[in-house]
Amino acid sequence: MDELPPLVRRAHTVAERLGFPLTRDQSGPSASLPGVGRFLAVLAAGCADGRIGELGTGVGVGTAWMAGAMPVGCELVTVELDELRASAAREVLADEPGVEVITGDAFSVLAERAPFDLLFADGGKSDPAALVGLLRIGGRLVVDDVTPTQLLPPDSPYRTDDPKRRIFFTDPRLVSTEVVLPDLRNSLLVGTRVR
Structure with a gap:
């Protein structure tokens, strides 16, 4: 289970070369953790002939997890504001059909390409409340x-009022859960649009 898929290993190599953190330390951006990546791969694998969107490509680690698992016929559009990171992600994903790396404001770009089956x-x-509107019914937000x-x-203050959790668990358009990762120190929020 510790073995990384080849595309993800390639993304890790590029991240290390650029000094892009592979672990989360609360001080800035980092690559998707392996637990997140595996979860995304599971969701992407079920995206037959669908569309996946990602806000914040980084150097393409999370993108690599999804691209390596998505079926033929699925499209993945990922958007990164930083050109250096986007360029690195393009290098990682150059041979992946159906994957497009765009530099720009993620919400604006993805709003033009909605609806999505999976949005990361x-x-x-x-x-997150605005992102729900970019999902098709049955689409998932992570x-x-x-x-x-x-x-x-x-x-x-997040013990009693976390804005992210509030949106996921009070928005009537979503059925949501929190998934604690195997490291027990990180989690993710997942919601399926039902209306």
């Missing part, structure tokens, strides 16, 4: 870089 918000200050509630400091 992996960076920036994206508003947000990572969430700290499980039990690991938050006792005085953390």
